[in-house]
Amino acid sequence: MTLRQTLATLPRDTRDTLFLLVVIAWVMAPQVAHLPAWASLMAGPVLLWRGWLAWRGRPLPGRWAVAGLLVVAVVGTLFTHQTILGRDAGVTLIVMLLALKTLELRARRDAMVVFFLGFFTMLSNFFFSQSLPTAVAMLVALLGLLTALVNAHMPVGRPPLVHAFRLAGTMALLGAPIMAALFLLFPRMAPLWGMPSDTMAGRSGLSGVMKVGNIAELALDDSVALRVRFDTPGGAPPPQSDLYFRGPVFATFDGSEWHPLSYRAGNRALERPNSPAQLRVQGPALRYEVTLEPHKRPWLLVLDAARDKPGVAGMGTFMTDDLQWLTSRPITDVTRYQATSYPQFRHGPDTATPALRAYTELPAGFNPRTLALAQELRSDPRIAPNPARDPDLDATPALVNAALARLRTGGYRYTLEPGVYGQHTADEFWFDRKEGFCEHIASAFVVLMRAMEIPARIVTGYQGGERNAVDGYWTVRQSDAHAWAEVWMAGRGWVRVDPTSAVAPGRTGAFERLQSPRGALATAMGTVMSPGLVQNLRAMWEAVNNGWNQWVLNYTQSRQLNLLKALGFESPSWQDLVTALGALVGLAALCGAGWTLWERSQHDPWLRLLARARQRLAQSGLTLPDTLPPRAMAHRVQAQFGDAAQGVADWLLRLEQWRYAAQPENAAHQLGALRREFRTLSWPAATARR
Template sequence: MLTLGRALRGGTLPRDTRDTLFLLLVIGWVLALQSGNIPLWCSLMAGGVLVWRATIAWRNQPLPRWPWRLGLLTAALGATWVSHHTWLGQDAGVTLVVVLLALKTLEMRARRDAFVIFFLAFFALLTRFFYSQSLPTAAGILLALLGLLTALVNAHMPVGRPPLRQSAWIATRMALLGAPVMLVLFLLFPRMAPLWGVPGQDPAGKTGLSGEMQVGQVAQLAVDDGIAMRIRFDDPIPPMASLYFRGPVLSEFDGTLWRPRQPEFSPRAVALAELEPRGQAIDYEVTLEPSQRPWLVLLDAVSEAPQVPRGRAFMTPELQWLYVRPVSELMRFRARSHLDFRHGPRQATDALQAYVHLPPGFNPRTAELARAMRQEYGTDDGASARLVEAALQRLRTGGYAYTLDPGVYGRHTADEFWFDRKQGFCEHIASSFVILMRAMGIPARLVTGYQGGELNGVDGYWVVRQRDAHAWAEVWQAGEGWVRIDPTGAVAPARLGSLSRLAAPEGAIASTLRNLNPTLVAQLRNVWEAVNNRWNQWVLNYTQERQLDLLRHLGFSSPDWTDLAVALGMVAALAGLGGALWLRWERQQHDPWLRLLQRVHRRLRRLGLPAHVRATPRGLMQGAADQWGDTPFTRALGDWLLQLERQRYGEPRRTPSLTTLRKQYRQLPWPHPRRP
């Protein structure tokens, strides 16, 4: 790589070889940006083809014949079908674009082939945004864009051997000149909803939320340090132990898999929730990361619909808020929550029987434990609270432990937790607790979401990560309704506070820095996340509502998308007028030699020189001689015009400079203009 860099900078390679190697280097960077989104075979094939093509250019060998290219193309099509079972769609399309871009370099003979590669590379670069629009992705794409523009500019300079530094400077200037146009289009071009959705991967095996929960099938839980959402509280931040962000509520259980009930979107759903807010409300702003799910994960509990953009939000009878469509892009909205609340029926109803159901044939020892506890603590009206407390006391004193490495559970997950393993992460603990409650005839359900978070001291946002994903229980009690019970807090109280939070494993560099300065890594991460948050807030979250707010600030009373088009047209018209004026000024000011020649021409015309005389140094000299004959003025003017000509077309070092020529011009024996 160092040898290639020195060869590209120096003059040791022929022009074609140097340009080809530079273009291949840029294409390699474009393909590297896609390496995480394409199959491994595609990365290996594309990389191998680029290395092969670079070797051909370095050794000045002939390009491979068509059977080689046809064979590689056939292999790529077959491998794409095996990987994606189709040649259509986003993932298969990106794979084909990447491999075809690499294969196209094997038939790059002329400038026309290079231009095809340029535009194919630009398209491949654009597809990277299908998968990520983060700040690092944008920085990588900007670097690739400048590289492609440099190669494109270099291809339009066929004469001589222009240095790559010159082409890079021209490409940078082009990008800077285009930046105002990009900014105007970004601000005013009407924004529409995404034309596609990017399906997310199943987060099983990592911390985070899922629409279902299969208990005991994950032997080891990896900690995902990714950000789920950011929150800016209007009021002082509540205590961490009280921050429960409600997600999917899982009520149906088949023995191993917990599922949510079919949500109901109607005013009746809100009535069934019977939510009674108590205490002071907490106002806050949520920046929700894309999840490809319709969940609005909010601080428990929200009684009023959050102010979501471009749509509506609905609450289910189980107090979960859902958006009208999957959240496929960054979403920012405001909400109001009450930490103190009651919800659910106060007296027993037939609908509560669904929360007591357990499938037969599962967890017999847990069922026997439930019968024994019922016999011990009774069946009167107050028995429910006593049974809940007895189960929590068993978790506190029975040797149970919280761990991310519990191993794979068998068929009877609750039996294994209560009697055998006595360890697990929050899903094992909460699921086993709910099963025990149902076995005792107490309505109970499983609630998933996030608990806790951390404050970024740089920008003041409360950051909730995927590692903060949590599961807890809700138990129905007569006179109270649904009551939150977090059995994980009985096993590991520090899990719900600031003393012991889950942390992703660190790399060697971060670990070394943390050992040298315990606060350095946290400070650097906070700064980076604050910068990334600004990118999310001002770029990715620049929605149509914010566009319309901009128009309101500009004086539009009730703006809509037509006003956006009008504003964009006005800016385009002003830009065109400014460009025309600048072009006229530039033509007059760009070339000082031409300005001086035109100055002579205009003065001679005022003296009576015919208009048909060509404005060249020799043309003016001949026209002056024809008009006024052989005079001291025409001889001095002719000598001066010849010097002006040599200064431009001869040897400038042997002729006076333009500054000297201007002084001599003013000293010429100009005659007085004729009076009519």
């Protein structure tokens, strides 16, 4: 006997229980990545046990056994989260309650509780992810739960699950317009609107501390960091050499790690500066829109250099004195903002100040060979002329060019696998390994600059991007994470110097990227499908995912108000949103009432016409039971009223003949004729008696 035949022979209660358990397992599956290990190891066996009991027809466990498992679940939640309140603890507990409640499916009331917990658990998946795959998975879960709910309200017989599924799908489709209206017009008032995102366990795109080797690990990640749409004809970006998205800036070096200048012992947080950034822009502005993926840090990625505050809804933003834009709280959701940058800019003091000394400091006891190299370069008259002869001559540009020339001609190599560096990272790069990723190169370059008493610092962020031909957005990936240097020069301020371009010009110029290793699945797909097809499928998926981010996750109050403007509102507000929503709901109610009336007209018009005849005879004084057929009604009419109601009796006989005779093609026309004749019949008066 096949599995399908076996399932067909199962009792209805067993079939329905197994189906409900499968739906519950589907709802719980996405939570496994967020639940404690013990919760998943407990919930899974409980569902399997409940399925085995239903399959074998065994009795359910007693209340004491379920109570014992509940105590274990509560104690485990308290031990793991130190509380039963909050998002993580609450989700853990609700999942365990749903699993344990399946052991008490004895009555319809228990099933209703399971449905309620199932819908709540389904919604809790969005606490952790609002991505398109999650939404699709939860839509399937919604249809499954609705199917089980509809099936539970069919107590008679053995209705097929397909029938319940069709009805559940119809209900979902009928509710979709109302759902869409609520999504579009329900006022979004922060902080009440949106999903809680208090977790800090996610992986960030960049780090608040740069240790040699950190960005090299990020380069292996091909996930999306941000998407950009340029507000220029055709969405064309600036030249490749200007695509620098600015992130954390590091100026303090302890020999192994780089920290922001505001770093203090025991505190790695960025502090709001007291001095404003000395930014001077020139040339045309570049306007664009950024969709930033959550990175759990308070950084806004903008192109160098953004003078004006980016437009981020519901967040305060400010610029540090090193041109980094920060928000008032970490970016824990997909965030969209508009920004304006000026590729041609200058910032920082034009003349030397005491504050610049912090950018020349180096820890003692590190990189002695690099210090010796710096002394050699400074003392070389071919590179740095004697300042005693020309005190107005700034040797910084010549020294920077000498370091870049050494990188270009010294056999240095750009690689993803530089190996593990030791204590003297700059020495190993300049003299031993001569290979590294952008952070190795930038770190060694800045150490050399500081050793020559030249103020320098490291800037991290993203460089480059690729245009998606499907939707026109420029995609910047984690593999585009980059580190470059800034050097202070008299009369010019801070100047960007990318030493990586001296080692590998293709990294920032011709847009040649190092490829991350391909996994087994990608390798297998490459043997089946052409690389071009794989690339096109990837572009289509990313375009669809970007559309989800733009139109669903980033549907903010400002976009709601823009929708009202498009509908004719001059100065829309949230009160207008409520008005529009109320009008739309009222219109939907009227449409629903009209549809109900129309549906009633489709329910057996013959019976409704017979009921109207019975009602009209009751007004004439002849009350007939509802179960009486038209022929019997005609006999009662003749007996009651005689020849005065002969026309009514004949009409009733023709009505019965239409019902039970073979229906011709013009049956609807004949019924319409009987309906019209009904309105012209001469009904006997209530006083007429034989």
